[in-house]
Amino acid sequence: MVNYNDQQLNQIFSALSDSTRRAMLLRLTDEAMSVADLSKPFKISKPAITKHLKVLEKSGLLSRTIEGRVHRCKLEPEPLAVVSEWVSFYEKFWNTRLDALNTYFTEEGKKKK
Secondary structure, three states, rough: OOOOOOOHHHHHHHHHHHHHHHHHHHHOOOOEHHHHHOOOOOOOOHHHHHHHHHHHHHHHOEEEEEOOOEEEEEEEEEEHHHHHHHHHHHHHHHHHHHHHHHHHHHHHHHHHO
């Protein structure tokens, strides 16, 4: 297994655990946008939006630039590759186990016939 930074994975999974933050990331997939534009569909307070953005920034999934008075947010997909690799390891692990279980049941079925 590839060694992962536990703190990094914890921050990424924590950021992705909230549906509002996942929706924010989805909105940023096509283009960077201002905090005001990003927050429009969400029926939560500005301080709550700020807290969500800080969690996403801390996880590395979002970067923010300041242009005058406008804060622009951009999706940073690199941390998702780390998650993908981590999940891939366990996918291979479980596929191997399930294939072995399938082989066992197939052989047992042949013995009973």
